[in-house]
């Protein structure tokens with residue numbers, strides 16, 4: 414055998430060497446070409462972005478470092494930054510262009526559009542939890558499901574929930590008895606109540622058939638929101654490939670299990686009811702919470718037409734009175750199951766995604782809204798006096814449940830709710846991804862396609878040229894003569910336009926009954942002032958220190974205790 418023949422062992426390194434040399438030889442130009450293509454494809458975006466003011470950033474990182482820190486710190490910093498620039502501000506989170514808008518006329522262009530309906534890419538972190546539910550889906554799927562779901566929150570359906578709103582509100586009053594005289598976090602009670610009310614109304618199942626308490630579910634949602642917020646602010650946690658190796662991925666898996674186990678059980682229970690021919694809610698209403706008065710009421714208030722633009726002729730799909738007879742209107746989950754039985758409009762997986770979406774959107778927002786409201790009552794005793802006076806005029810000393818007609822009389826309470834939503838909007842920002850360039854009206858700027866647009870609801874609600882003395886809690890901001898002169902898009906707690914909140918009428922009606930029932934029984938006090946609130950905007954706006962209040966029983970309850 415010839416000794417000159419190279420053995421495979423000896424040949425391999427040099428073959429490998431030449432293969433890797435070729436690889437690197439090709440990799441470098443490929444990387445340069447890719448970078449050149451990337452730069453050229455972004456040149457249009459960069460050109461338009463350069464014209465928009467914003468804080469200076471570092472090479473590559475942009476302004477990413479300004480988005481580091483604890484949640485209250487980031488909130489404070491971004492809010493303060495908004496004073497240094499005009500109505501349109503840009504920031505770079507690495508290669509990502511984020512543009513903040515606060516001028517109502519600019520906001521209108523985005524929110525009223527049927528084109529700019531894509532949610533920002535950050536919403537993808539919700540996917541393992543909410544799938545392709547209404548909050549994040551887009552295109553034809555979103556349109557078809559929105560058309561299906563919006564009518565299930567029509568006022569005629571909501572009126573049929575009044576007894577359940579009353580029954581659950583009375584239970585909250587009972588549970589709160591043990592807190593009388595102590596300082597406690599009312600958000601715990603509000604989130605448990607809002608989860609249980611959703612189960613019994615929109616989902617139509619009795620909370621008693623669930624082996625998990627509403628609070629366990631709400632707590633899992635809160636912890637899940639913490640993780641999502643972490644991924645929004647800690648840039649290195651954004652790619653799944655890194656996130657999946659962190660401890661947070663494991664925690665997230667456990668939380669999603671808790672959340673999904675509730676929704677799976679709810680759907681299973683509803684299907685079983687359907688097979689037995691049962692329709693509507695199976696939750697029991699105690700005799701004393703029954704109103705027996707679901708009749709129609711002609712007068713319109715914000716609850717009914719809670720589209721502030723109606724006065725100027727603007728309506729959306731929640732305001733439309735189509736020709737579906739009252740008989741055909743069904744509550745949310747009943748309709749989902751019925752629609753799925755012909756399998757065309759929505760399949761089983763999609764029902765689960767929508768139930769997860771409604772359970773989340775429907776409880777955490779109203780839990781925050783009601784907790785901020787109670788905090789405001791505790792701080793502003795003079796305003797609470799007026800709310801109590803109005804409620805006493807409606808109910809006197811009686812313990813009867815609230816009817817729909819009563820809710821129409823709660824005009825001052827309604828203004829206090831709106832003022833709470835103005836100063837502390839539970840959804841403090843709304844974000845969209847642009848597919849097309851958009852020319853603004855407030856200044857000579859064009860928002861480039863590909864940019865993430867952040868609509869700063871919290872900031873818009875505190876613009877001094879729209880709300881004189883914007884940091885003062887003043888329910889008179891919602892006197893009809895004041896709202897009539899304001900831009901429709903200057904008050905958007907429920908967003909507006911085709912992607913506005915489907916639950917806004919549900920939320921307002923439920924909150925009126927829940928909050929009036931609490932104030933018929935307790936007076937709220939607070940030792941903490943608004944300037945000491947630690948606001949934290951992780952998905953839903955909250956007080957980082959908890960919603961600390963104290964309760965005193967009012968006359969009737971005190972006599973019964």
Ligand code: HEM
Pocket residue numbers: 547548549559615770771774775776778779782838839840842843844905906907908911912913914915916917919920
């Ligand atoms: C005070 C209470 C509430 C507030 C402040 C609120 C606010 C909002 C906002 C701002 C949006 C738009 C979010 C975005 O574009 O990123 C939204 C969407 C949504 N909300 Fe609400 N919401 C409330 C209560 C509810 C309730 C009670 C439900 C259901 C029972 C609900 C269901 C939804 C759904 C499904 C969407 C997605 C709509 C779509 O994209 O077509 N919300 N909400």
